[in-house]
Amino acid sequence: MAVEKLPPLQDYLRTKKKFPTVWCPGCGIGIVLGGVIRGVARLKLNKDEVALLSGIGCTGRMPVYADFNTLHTTHGRALTFATGLKLARPGLKVIVVMGDGDALAIGGNHFIHAARRNLDLTAIVVNNGIYGMTGGQQSPTTPLSARAITTPYGNIDQPFDVCFLAKAAGASFVARTTTYHAGEVERLVARAINKKGFAVVEILSQCPVFYGKMNQGQNAVEMLRWFRDNTSTQSVAGKIRRGILVDQDLPEYLGEYQKLVGRAQEKKSVRKRMAAGASK
Amino acid sequence: MAVEKLPPLQDYLRTKKKFPTVWCPGCGIGIVLGGVIRGVARLKLNKDEVALLSGIGCTGRMPVYADFNTLHTTHGRALTFATGLKLARPGLKVIVVMGDGDALAIGGNHFIHAARRNLDLTAIVVNNGIYGMTGGQQSPTTPLSARAITTPYGNIDQPFDVCFLAKAAGASFVARTTTYHAGEVERLVARAINKKGFAVVEILSQCPVFYGKMNQGQNAVEMLRWFRDNTSTQSVAGKIRRGILVDQDLPEYLGEYQKLVGRAQEKKSVRKRMAAGASK
Amino acid sequence: MSYRYEVRLAGEGGQGVVTGGLVLAEAAARYEGKNVVMTQTYAPQQRGGPARTEVVISEDDIDYPKVLEADVLLALSQDAFDRYYRQMKRNGVIIAESARVGGEVSGHVTVFRMPLEEVSRQVTGSGLSANFVALGVISGLRGIVSPVALRSALRARFPGNGREANLKALSAGVLLGKYMKQGKIISPTELRQVT
Amino acid sequence: MSYRYEVRLAGEGGQGVVTGGLVLAEAAARYEGKNVVMTQTYAPQQRGGPARTEVVISEDDIDYPKVLEADVLLALSQDAFDRYYRQMKRNGVIIAESARVGGEVSGHVTVFRMPLEEVSRQVTGSGLSANFVALGVISGLRGIVSPVALRSALRARFPGNGREANLKALSAGVLLGKYMKQGKIISPTELRQVT
Amino acid sequence: MANRRSVRFIQGNEAIAEGALAAGMGFFAAYPITPANEISEVLARELPARGGIFIQMEDEIASLGAVLGASLGGMKAGTATSGPGFSLMQEHIGYAATAEIPCVVVDVQRAGPSTGIPTHPAQGDVMQARWGTHGDHPIIALSPSSVLECYALAVRAFNLAEKYRTPVVLLADEVVAHMREKVGEWPQLEVLTRPAAAVPPEWYFPYDNDLGDVPPLVSFGEGYRYHVTGLLHDKSGFPTQRVDEVDPWFERLFHKIEGNVDDIVQVEEEGTEDAETVLVSYGASARSARHAMKMARDKGRMVGVVRLITIWPFPEARVRELTRQAKRFIVVEMNRGQVRLEVERVVGGCAAVEGVHRYDGEMVSPLSIVKAIEEA
Amino acid sequence: MANRRSVRFIQGNEAIAEGALAAGMGFFAAYPITPANEISEVLARELPARGGIFIQMEDEIASLGAVLGASLGGMKAGTATSGPGFSLMQEHIGYAATAEIPCVVVDVQRAGPSTGIPTHPAQGDVMQARWGTHGDHPIIALSPSSVLECYALAVRAFNLAEKYRTPVVLLADEVVAHMREKVGEWPQLEVLTRPAAAVPPEWYFPYDNDLGDVPPLVSFGEGYRYHVTGLLHDKSGFPTQRVDEVDPWFERLFHKIEGNVDDIVQVEEEGTEDAETVLVSYGASARSARHAMKMARDKGRMVGVVRLITIWPFPEARVRELTRQAKRFIVVEMNRGQVRLEVERVVGGCAAVEGVHRYDGEMVSPLSIVKAIEEA
């Protein structure tokens, strides 16, 4: 890739108000925020035409820092707000950032339905395998036998494969990367924003303070190394696949809705014409 | 298959109280009820060790008629009650019947999480592609461009593939059949009950009164013919696959929980012994 | 307060008590300028459970929208009859489908047991228009709403199929009602002639 | 009502004000048989936001569990100092980390600005035990809780690593507090000797 | 003939849908439930034909979520449900109140508790409309009594929602929703629209507490780029825990409703001028009450009716005023005594407070009210 | 030394968890939320070690659903949450009340509305605990004021849930939940267990209205094979719309709570014997009130405190009784006046009712109460 110059990042941040961030030292969410902002910058989008939504969680605190139209919704429901917003304002690029618990525990239903409906939204799942905000409970992506505050004897719940689930639910675009691959984050987010239809980017991220500490006491650097060494853009046994996993062209909801409006209005005018004819 | 004799069906029905059923003439739900009961009968289960749960909907009315431990829960949440019941009473065979809206619209999250958790439950989705109970609105399985009360211009939402979704979410056993294939219903339900782990049987069913009427005015017989002619146990282009689609051995939740209890108790006794040692 | 006319149509799902009520109510409201309130009670059953429609007609404002004591009860099922035959005005009239309703009522209520479905079958070839036969009877017998208004309302409700059959059933009912008003008892053969 | 001793420990997440409060409270509760209530206030920040712990100690029942007017304020950050320096009892004492807290206070409150982290670093090699240095100072200076009780409580809280360092920091603090009580001002070099 | 053609005989639910359209609602998201379905049925047909958005969501939580998103996007937005769905919407109702996002929630009340009797009426959600979500928050709730009023209050609900940047609950009941009455051309009603911001983006604060009761809400995407959250927030919308920022916000939040009760509260009275006994009622039950009043007056009893059109904020002042003259209040409602609690509180011992309550899925009969009146 | 070892310095949340264990809770399902998390933390560790079940569910709706399933399976079962989750649980609370399934819901109240300030205290869910779900239903709610009482009321909550086959809400607040106090060995408290059916399956009716207030609940799987639903039901549990079946059920449902207020309602009083001013309070705020009372008494004011241990059903009789002697009631609570509404209603003009309220995430200070007392 040719090195392309990006606008200065501070243009996209609410630098005067809300920094430094609330996140713990070494937390991956800040890297994701950087990636999202670079993705937007790379596309040269006007800040006014971008909306950044989130649910509740450490990840949910992201919108505060970004100088877009920002909406911090309720836990798990960001995609429902996004659906209404996008339908009401088709011109907005609507990006939704969610934690793994937010997107897949309490918000799992909205996630699969948004994928099914295939409205043109960009969903970013910051998957740190844990509930950061509430202090380190298991999430639906916590690996088997990992420790969390609520799995002191090791986790026995099978984790979701977020990307496979998104695919099965009908998403148009599904990709995975990690915070170590920050450049990929930027590129995939840009691709996802440009994709017409529901696009999911899962980003494996580090929560050194809870997940790392409770699991072999890993710090941020060690966790990033793990991402580096245990993922691959190829299908390699024992490694987690990164990259674009689904990219298909399916009827996008807004487009379909526009057609439906056309049908409805035609029907109505036919009805009117018939009524007019009848009253002659 | 050798023809095996079943006990008289009335043994399993609350014949004295609640018949005839509330369902419309020709509705497929009664066929499914028959299949479920024959499945149980085929396994010679004691009625006391069977619990039949449902959510809300026409399908949700099924438990009233069956002489088991029966529980008509809230809309979409039957699997959550089932989870508690099964964990509290591992000896019960817990069967959960749900409509397509019940299981996959409002209940979609519980559905994927139950699959992920892989607790030993039998989930039966009566998929008639419509909300029967509330008068014919679209459901998450209504086919594209089909009519429903809330899709007067044709449905534009992609439908879920229930079985694929169940698979992606982690179910141990996934099968599909139709009300026309009533014998299959019986056999698949029996297989699902016997499967250790979360087992899903999707049964395509007819709602002649709403779905049929609004879509080419099909009656029950025509809809059953459609099931006969448009499904196959083989992968055939243009036909819906029937039969067992997933049958895999994954760690079952109750078994894993028992092991966890073992670990916890061991840890506790170690802690006690250490404490005892320390106080010497 | 001017007179408050209360009609209750009761039967089972599929017998058309709601459509019947609707036509009666629209006739009074749209074609005779009366105040009308119509309510209906649903059963959990999708089809075949008890169904009930109530129509209150008055020149004045209508407050309470339900029937207190019916002037007319149409009972298309035994269950409907048993439930409601007591809640009648003095000199109220019960019209019951003779093929389905039995039992005796004493007191100040007149009960007409009539083969409404049979009449419908005879005039239209199907029993499905029994509800409109009954509406006709009510109109002919009690004159709450004129046959003309009923016909207009029916036409407006059924732009396409069903219109002619239902109109026939309605007319048959009107005639029947008028006969009955004159105290005549109608034999099946007469019935055939009437219609 | 017997005397109600109110201590407020304030700083930022990660500075150990909660652990400090816990050891102080447990020392009083478990090792000196006092009534103690401890509360803490959380910030939204996962780490690094304002953190506050309040410990109320009394021989009597404690009703209101929070500090009304502190006898002692430990301020480990400027923000903590600015927020709370007004809410002090007459003759209250503020112990402030001199590396982080500036500003003047007039009135009946004594402010000790002390290099708690520096002391911690000197005795333990790391600044992380500044909270226990402060506890020691509080004990030495005001005698609310005895050093013995503090030590026992600290031992109970830290079965494994960290115990020794924290104990050292505590002792250093106690000594410091006693000196200060005698009105001595301690120079950096003296500090080093003390510890 | 033209007149006859414009006369229709329609259900309350249809009137609500038409009222919402007349109010300029451009977005409706809902999840099916008896007895609210006809609202969706009409809107699924009519909204697309007008270029508006109808969407059936995966559940009630999602429905209200989508409504709030659309409202922030600048559309007037609403949803409709019944008890079980209303329970599920509670979290988002609190969010709407906190983030001050206009929206209308129609709750067609059915017999409860729980699944209850889905096809039978009740007025059991009155207190829930006030208190269903966690934490203190203001709310507006209106209750229609006729088909015409279903239309008019739907319009009013949207007007109040926009005017006060607040969720408004249209508390209908199964009787009114399914009842058919004759309606002619709809009356021409005033329709309020969201005011534009008077200031450029740099000066705009979505929660400015110094700008009067209701700072204007600018839609997302119009160049103002602010933040919205359900956390307690400062005037910019950013989270805060500072008491000096939270307190003024709370004060304005409640004041915008409580300080405008004269604008928001509506009651209708009949016979209260000289009434010794005042029947307090609303929705379908008010029809029973009025019927009973007429019967009782025929018998020479001095009875009046106060019909609450606005239920929340409670028409406290007017009820209190009536205690000067009335000796008895009888609250008539299809529940076990919910508004009655408010009447008891407000009357404060100055008059007897009784109730005629029914909550088994049937309407209160005028006869039982007359009986209560006569029992004194 | 042995004594010292048995003395612990623990949080209210930990005490709640230990109380639940002592009460015999075998099943706990929850979804994480601040400030209730420590309850799960303790139970995730302790329940498996005792062979019980701890499960983290996908959300709060699922948590209470699982609790109800487990309860029908014969286990004492509970969950814990805070405002946002409590809002989501409302549908299932109504289901539990209707199907009469024992369960305990701990709501550790935090500053609202909406997401509010998650780490700060409030008592803003008091009315929600009573009215949060749709339709009329009875409920029990208890409010602890100390760490010891967290334990004791957790035990009592399970006892009442089982005894009355009802959901019980343990309404804690962030102060009490996170506050640490010294506790010794826990007191030995009576633990009630579910009575067995006295009759064979053929004679068993899970909702028998003629068997006294509370027909016994037999667990699923014990050979009784009955039906449970959230629809209104007959004595067998089958759905019904018949008024003659629904009415007796409603009567029993409410009577089992209202007819047993003597057993259910608990208040604690101090200084009320001679009080002219009575402070009414509960939970953490009651500590402020008691502190203020002592201060005011020191100044010679005749002040007493009624602390509501049971909030719902409201201790109506006792408050009314106190109006004989007290001239003023001051309700002290961390909300905008919720219990105060009840006090106003019950006092009915017989005394002045005022309030000291705070709802910005901070406790009510004793000083502001003293000020209110002195302002008279």
Add this chain to the structure above:
Amino acid sequence: MTWMEAEPKEKVTFYRQWCKNCGICAAFCPRAALAYDEAGCPFLADPAACEGCGLCELLCPDFAITVPSRHEG
């Protein structure tokens, strides 16, 4: 006559009270052995043709048909 006691010796028995006249049974009988009476209820019009396959029982949504040979006792 209670359920399932009807016509015990027939190849196929019908419980008319529960039949809703949906038309399924006869439509799918592989031997065309069933027909409907005036009331819309099925009867075994051609007993000889019936092979006792049980499909009519399985497909009846209303438990109104039993093929006794397929059941115990």
Add this chain to the structure above:
Amino acid sequence: MTWMEAEPKEKVTFYRQWCKNCGICAAFCPRAALAYDEAGCPFLADPAACEGCGLCELLCPDFAITVPSRHEG
């Protein structure tokens, strides 16, 4: 000094106020060009080694590092 104005002519610029000393930047610099000062903040210890790859900027969770050559203006 406001954000991003710091040391404009350097290959890599640091905004110390936002740095949380997490240790990521130096750990992953491919040329080992970074080191930490006493306070735990990074500095360009070996300016010659730095190839301006921008990884440190991308990986810093706290926007405390900028590699100016990668940005416009």
